[in-house]
Amino acid sequence: MHADEIRALVQGHQVHRDVYTSHAVYQAEMRHLFANAWIFVGHDSQTPNKGDYITTQIGDQPVIQVRHSDGNIHILHNRCPHKGTKIAIDRAGNTGKFFRCPYHAWSFKTNGCRLAIPLKKGYDGTGLENTPNYEGMAAVGAVEVYHGFVFARLAYNGISFEEFFGDSLSSIDNMVARAPEGRLKIAGPPLRYMHKCNWKMLVENQTDTCHPMVAHESSAGTAIDIFREMGEPEPRPAAMQIIAPFMSAYEFFESMGIRTWPNGHGHTGVNMSIHSDYDAIPGYYEALKQTHGERKAKAILDESRHNSVYFPNMMVKAPLQQLRNFIPLGPDKTLVESYVYRLAGAPDQLVAMSSMYNRMINAPTSIVGHDDLEMYERAQEGLQSNGLEWVNLQRLYETGEDFDVEAVENGTTERQMRNQFDAWVKFMTADMEEAA
Ligand SMILES: [Fe+2]
Known part of the structure; x- marks a missing residue:
């Protein structure tokens, strides 16, 4: 494909369905995007x-x-x-x-x-x-x-690691700073979950805050109903702490905030997130205070970033020490690998909580992840429809958006999705030729 053919697929507020369905676009992604970006x-x-x-x-x-x-x-x-x-x-x-x-x-x-x-x-x-x-x-x-995370660029020449990620590395910094001993250790093999959809649908979903209360009503909504029938026993079980915030109102997600960085990176949960209200784990804050002192330990834990997207295909959930890698296997096939890390020097109860979250949300046997899977796979099938050619990304859109600067916006904006496509065009076409 030529550079101008790629540019024609992205129009700021909308993208052509071919970005999700076309074999030629997929081949170009493998040859250009995944070679030029840091993965x-x-x-x-x-x-x-x-x-x-x-x-x-x-x-x-x-x-x-x-x-x-x-x-x-x-x-x-x-x-x-x-x-x-x-x-x-x-x-x-x-x-x-x-x-x-x-x-x-x-x-x-x-x-x-x-x-x-x-x-x-x-x-x-x-x-x-x-x-x-x-x-x-x-x-x-x-x-x-x-900080232990290994990234690679296939191309021998191109953008440096520091320039590519810039300030987005602050989410990894926060995840590592949460370890009293300042390092992470893999907690075991990842959960692997196969999806019959394009990899970009999964990445976009990481900052899609208008779907949880809709798509996850069948799981999270049902869990809340059952918990109410039980008389809402105290202390709240960890499973309820994890799943209940998925049903938060639109206003909650609006005030949560979304931050975008250059080159397609960004995160939800600027002010608070669905992870802000978990019960404290005994002994953890004390251990962190010993390392950093009270003020810094508090600041580290106050940062409650929900999902940090590392363009093009990875996500970090710093408050839960998780990472999700979206590995493309075809235009309509993606393998998701969901990792949990152990914080060196922290109580075991922390990794137990993170692992529970991973099982509940990201496993093939999850009660939440299959809600999303159903939506992605339906979208992959629905995009075969000739009813419309374009997919809409217009929520809180402003013409002339500048993705070369950091921005913080209303947490329901689709700016981060547009940011990803802006970077997608940039790294797809970095080494592509123009049509003659
Ligand atoms: Fe979801």
Whole structure:
């Protein structure tokens, strides 16, 4: 696709349905957007020891996150330079001192460099040593580990990590500052949930505050009804603390606020959020106060950001130490991975609460996530309709919006969705040609 064809799909207040349904657009996203942007890969606590690795995808590119013998994390293309065989197939494991291709036993150090090729004399005089295949497993363009969160850019040249994320990193900062010992540790494998819809629908939903009281009435509304019938026993069970705020009124979500940052990042919950009213966990504030002192500990906990979108396809929920990664598998297929992190030095009850939230909201067996799934899948099917070509993003829209600046607005605005599409055009077309 050409750059002008991409630009024609986004009109500020509306986007063409092809952004969700077209195979050509999807292919262009994989080749351009997911190559030019910084993409979340994993957390360094998933690969704590030398030789530890995880396998995942950046867009449609299979990659390996591995801890090399020098202690550094490397992101390698998961492809043998010989015949293309995926080197690592497990989701996670330890490869020891080297990777060995299961097909012809070409082997590579854990930074990707070639180690050995069996019966090597067969290549004498063939010129193999002058090919990139001889070098070993290719590394991605750039890697950055930020407070343990590993991000990569496939492209060798492009925007820097700091410029791409800017002040949006404050949500990760807050999540990490919540740990009395100042670091996070993965609490286990993610919950995985397959969705038959375009990946962007899921990302947009992270800052969609006009759907919870509607789409989740069947789950959260029913839970509230049952709780009332029970006479609202005290103390409120954790499950009720989690689910009841989903039924908050529009006014609550309006006053919650949405902040947008340049390059497609933004978050709900500027002033407060559906996570503000959880019961305190005994011993936690005391532990945080010991580290930071009273004033700073309070300020850290007062920050109650709901969902922080890291464009293009990841979300962090700082008050609950959660991260959701939306991995595109096709124009109409997305794998959601929902992680929980443990705060080093915090009571176990915290991770129990976060894990409960993850199960209740994000698991395939969740009582909430399937409400959203139903809406996305219906939208994916409904967009086949020729009744209208355009999808509306006009709530609290102002012509001439400037996405190069930080802005805080009414929490029901769709500005963050428009911000994402503004960045989408920018990074899609960064290395695209204009039509002749
Ligand atoms: Fe939802």
